Every structure is written in C-alpha cells, then in structure tokens.
Amino acid sequence: MNKGMKHNRILVVAHGHPDHSKGGAEVAAYNLYKEYEAMGLDCLFLARSGDSSHGGSVFSTRNDGREILFHTSIGDWFNLRCAQSRHMTEYFADFLRRYQPTVVHFHHYAHMGVEMLRVVRNALPETKILFTLHEYMAICFNNGQMVKKGSTKLCYESNPVDCAKCFPEKSSADFFMRKQYLQSMFALVDMFISPSHFLLDRYKAWGIPEEKLVMIENGQPASHGDAPRTLVDGEVRGRFAFFGQINPFKGVDVLLQAFAALPDEVKELVHLDIHGANLDMQEATFQGKIKDLLDELKDVVTVHGSYEPHEMPRLLKECDWMIIPSIWWENSPMVIQEAYNHGRPVISADIGGMAEKIIDGVTGYHFRRGSYQSLATVIELAISEAKWNDFHNNIVRPITISECARAHIEVLDNV
Known part of the structure; x- marks a missing residue:
C-alpha cells in the first residue's frame, strides 16, 4: 500500500463488468481500478450483474475476490431507484462497513440505483465520494440521449414542461420533483469528474456547482501509435x-x-x-x-x-x-x-x-x-x-491510464 497517499482504500463502482458488458464506461472504470491496484492501493471493483448468483446471494466474487458482482436491478427508472431496497439499505451498507473504503468512486448508478450515494454517506460519513459522469441520464429521461422522443431533434437543456411533452403520461410537476430528488442525491458527492468539457457544461447548467466539477479524460494504455497501413500500388487511404x-x-x-x-x-x-x-x-x-x-x-x-x-x-x-x-x-x-x-x-x-x-x-x-x-x-x-x-x-496521444489515475488521486487529495 502506498503510505504517502491521503486516500488509499478505494472502492470503484460500475454498472457492469467489462467481461460481461463492453460499454465505454465499464471499460474506463475497470481500467482505472486496475491502475489504482498497480499503484499499490487497497482497492476493490464492484460491478452490477443482471445474472442470478449461485445460491441467490446478493454478492459474488471473481478474480481472487477483489472484483465483486452486485446482483441487483432498477425498479423505478424514472427516479433511478433500486428494485430491492434491502440490497441497498442492508447488504450494500453492511459491505461498506466491513470494507471501510476511504473513497467510493462511482462510475454509474444505472441498473443499481442512485440511492447508493445516500447509503455511502449514511454508512461512512467521513468517506469521500467521487463520481465520474459518463452520460446525461439524470438530465434526460429519454435514455439519457437528450433527443426528443420519437424524433431526431436535439434537446439543448432540461425543462420540466418540455420533458412532459416527450412523456405525456408524466406531468411537468413529476419532472420537477425528479430533478429535485436526483439533485439531492448528487449533493452528497464530494467531486464530479467529466471526461469532456461538453458534458461538464451540461451538468453545470443542470445544477451541479462549478466548484464540484473537473474535467479528466478517460485514460488509455501507453502507446507509441501504429504506423500507417501499408498500401498497394494505386491504393488510396479508403x-x-x-x-x-x-x-x-x-x-x-x-x-x-x-x-x-x-x-x-x-x-x-x-x-x-x-x-x-x-x-x-x-x-x-x-x-x-x-x-x-x-x-x-x-x-x-x-x-x-x-x-x-x-x-x-x-x-x-x-x-x-x-x-x-x-x-x-x-x-x-x-x-x-x-x-x-x-x-x-x-x-x-x-x-x-x-x-x-x-x-x-x-x-x-x-x-x-x-x-x-x-x-x-x-x-x-x-x-x-x-x-x-x-x-x-x-494527433496528440491521449492521456494514459497512469496519468489519469494520478489526476484522480490529486483531485481526492484536495477535497
């Protein structure tokens, strides 16, 4: 363990394990976890799984027990709440108290429930919560796409009246209360990471304080790049x-x-x-x-x-x-x-x-x-x-995973 770091026991939480789900957020979360591990930090990777575990338990492990599958699901997609409240208030809370992380680094809440943030704060009041934003799901109920439902027209902001037009079964008051609830959960986060300035600006406009937002791109394995593909005579780069x-x-x-x-x-x-x-x-x-x-x-x-x-x-x-x-x-x-x-x-x-x-x-x-x-x-x-x-x-080579992890640690050491 690296004794020089202020936060050296990190729980990384993702909405899927890259062995099961190949999305960019899952891969980014896992790569960062492996880099934390390579830095000598005590860390665990908690990933949601839609499969039933053997014996019906809430948690199962893989890769020598350092990677944990959380067998749970969303019951209320509108408010992004877990379907099984005991999974959160009892089992996840007990897991946190046993592991005692100094940091919980969330990469998503989809398929799990945004109330995970409240459970961390209640179970471990001194633990820092870091949250990497990967999409617009809190802002937009249309799968977080910020595109008008049933069309390809883009949305430029979140507005309860306009949102209710996309989902007439919901009222503008429903969307207003949804935003209030999600913002109350997000208020528990110590710092948000955004991999792009564009996403950062969208969440700032939505209501996250600017001082809680920082841009750090997702890291990549170190590479010297690949040479151009060899062309045959007369071939273009097509x-x-x-x-x-x-x-x-x-x-x-x-x-x-x-x-x-x-x-x-x-x-x-x-x-x-x-x-x-x-x-x-x-x-x-x-x-x-x-x-x-x-x-x-x-x-x-x-x-x-x-x-x-x-x-x-x-x-x-x-x-x-x-x-x-x-x-x-x-x-x-x-x-x-x-x-x-x-x-x-x-x-x-x-x-x-x-x-x-x-x-x-x-x-x-x-x-x-x-x-x-x-x-x-x-x-x-x-x-x-x-x-x-x-x-x-x-082309400028992107930030490496190692540089990305160090940037995250620097953020944590300043909150």
Missing part, C-alpha cells in the same frame, strides 16, 4: 471503420446511406468495416432498414459483429479512418481516444463530445449531424486530399 452498438442513436443508418450515396467510381476505392452488435435487439423497422442497406452495399461493407477490448489495436491497424456518425451528443467516446492512441484520424458528427475531441481539418473531419449527404462528401474529401499523413502526425 479503409473506414465503425466501432459500437448498432442502434438508431449511433447513426449506423446515416453511415450506410452515406456509402450508398457515393459515386460508383468512389465505391471501388473504399471499404467500410462495421464492428458492432445488437442489431437484433432493435425495432423491426430499423432492422429492416439496416439489412436493406447492407444488401445494397454487400461489396463495400463488411459486418464483423462484436469485438473484445484487447482486439482494438489489431482492428485499428487494419483501417485508415474511424467514423462516429452518432445523432446524439455523445460524451467522450472511448473509441476516439483509442483511435488517437493508435494514430488513426476520426470523422464524426459536428456536435457534443465528439466534435470537442476532433479538430476539423487537423486530426479528422466533422460532418453535419444526421446528414448522410454531408458524410458522403467528407468521405470523398478524405480519400481525395493528401492529408492523411498530416492528420496522423497532428
């Missing part, structure tokens, strides 16, 4: 890749429409690799739209399915550009840092946390959010301009 879930918010339909709109002579120069899954979980209309586009583009697009985090370096070596076509704001997509970590420029929609991370015309390109015509134009620009090497050389 290998594009998408990484993520295949759902309407991620804009995969926009991406495929853009490739379909390319002139035939351009289609002969490009290829798109889609690394993602869960199309089968989407609505039938969306599934049909994607499948029709894939049939049309069978000579241009390859769908590879899901991937493991450790495969990312190899997959990025095989591409020239990463494309992020999301139609919602995003926060700080881990795939952008991963692309930069391996020297790959990024093309993204021109909004939110995506646009913040990409310098248009310097480390990648922006296109107009939701416009497949704009994206098609940028794809043609990307392969016609001889700027790839410049972009590659302009």
Whole structure:
C-alpha cells in the first residue's frame, strides 16, 4: 500500500463488468481500478450483474475476490431507484462497513440505483465520494440521449414542461420533483469528474456547482501509435471503420446511406468495416432498414459483429479512418481516444463530445449531424486530399491510464 497517499482504500463502482458488458464506461472504470491496484492501493471493483448468483446471494466474487458482482436491478427508472431496497439499505451498507473504503468512486448508478450515494454517506460519513459522469441520464429521461422522443431533434437543456411533452403520461410537476430528488442525491458527492468539457457544461447548467466539477479524460494504455497501413500500388487511404452498438442513436443508418450515396467510381476505392452488435435487439423497422442497406452495399461493407477490448489495436491497424456518425451528443467516446492512441484520424458528427475531441481539418473531419449527404462528401474529401499523413502526425496521444489515475488521486487529495 502506498503510505504517502491521503486516500488509499478505494472502492470503484460500475454498472457492469467489462467481461460481461463492453460499454465505454465499464471499460474506463475497470481500467482505472486496475491502475489504482498497480499503484499499490487497497482497492476493490464492484460491478452490477443482471445474472442470478449461485445460491441467490446478493454478492459474488471473481478474480481472487477483489472484483465483486452486485446482483441487483432498477425498479423505478424514472427516479433511478433500486428494485430491492434491502440490497441497498442492508447488504450494500453492511459491505461498506466491513470494507471501510476511504473513497467510493462511482462510475454509474444505472441498473443499481442512485440511492447508493445516500447509503455511502449514511454508512461512512467521513468517506469521500467521487463520481465520474459518463452520460446525461439524470438530465434526460429519454435514455439519457437528450433527443426528443420519437424524433431526431436535439434537446439543448432540461425543462420540466418540455420533458412532459416527450412523456405525456408524466406531468411537468413529476419532472420537477425528479430533478429535485436526483439533485439531492448528487449533493452528497464530494467531486464530479467529466471526461469532456461538453458534458461538464451540461451538468453545470443542470445544477451541479462549478466548484464540484473537473474535467479528466478517460485514460488509455501507453502507446507509441501504429504506423500507417501499408498500401498497394494505386491504393488510396479508403479503409473506414465503425466501432459500437448498432442502434438508431449511433447513426449506423446515416453511415450506410452515406456509402450508398457515393459515386460508383468512389465505391471501388473504399471499404467500410462495421464492428458492432445488437442489431437484433432493435425495432423491426430499423432492422429492416439496416439489412436493406447492407444488401445494397454487400461489396463495400463488411459486418464483423462484436469485438473484445484487447482486439482494438489489431482492428485499428487494419483501417485508415474511424467514423462516429452518432445523432446524439455523445460524451467522450472511448473509441476516439483509442483511435488517437493508435494514430488513426476520426470523422464524426459536428456536435457534443465528439466534435470537442476532433479538430476539423487537423486530426479528422466533422460532418453535419444526421446528414448522410454531408458524410458522403467528407468521405470523398478524405480519400481525395493528401492529408492523411498530416492528420496522423497532428494527433496528440491521449492521456494514459497512469496519468489519469494520478489526476484522480490529486483531485481526492484536495477535497
């Protein structure tokens, strides 16, 4: 244990274990936990699991007992409350008293319950609570997307009257009380970490005091970057890749429409690799739209399915550009840092946390959010301009996991 640190017993809490759930927040939380461990800190990783444990217990362990699965669920998604109150008030509280962490570092409350914050404060009044924000769920009831329900229109702020228009079964008073409740839970947090300035500004406008907010990007493994992909004679840098879930918010339909709109002579120069899954979980209309586009583009697009985090370096070596076509704001997509970590420029929609991370015309390109015509134009620009090497050389390697962990410890030592 590192005796020189003020806080040296850390409990990291995430809404899923990356062995079971491959989301960016889960991976970021786990990477940080492993770095805390490498620094010699006494730390545990608590991750929610939707699977039943053997014997029906609330907790189960893995990896020599340092990683704990919390078998629980949300019962009230509107107020983000746990379905099983005893899991919180009795079992989680008892776990805290036994372990006695000096810090509880939350990375989410989804699938568990935001009242976890109250349980920590009641059980261990002197323990510091650190909270990394990864999305807008507290601000927006529409899956935290800040997109008008049933449309692709963006929301720029949280307003009870407007929220009730998206969910007419709820009143504006319901949304007002929801915000008051969630803010009362968030008031228990000592410091919030945001991986992007955009997300930080959204939560500041929502009501978190500015002095409780700090921006620290998610860390990446140390890398010297990858050399450019070797081209054959006459080949252009036309290998594009998408990484993520295949759902309407991620804009995969926009991406495929853009490739379909390319002139035939351009289609002969490009290829798109889609690394993602869960199309089968989407609505039938969306599934049909994607499948029709894939049939049309069978000579241009390859769908590879899901991937493991450790495969990312190899997959990025095989591409020239990463494309992020999301139609919602995003926060700080881990795939952008991963692309930069391996020297790959990024093309993204021109909004939110995506646009913040990409310098248009310097480390990648922006296109107009939701416009497949704009994206098609940028794809043609990307392969016609001889700027790839410049972009590659302009990329600044992202913060390492080690640097990220040290930045978190510095925050804790000052609260």
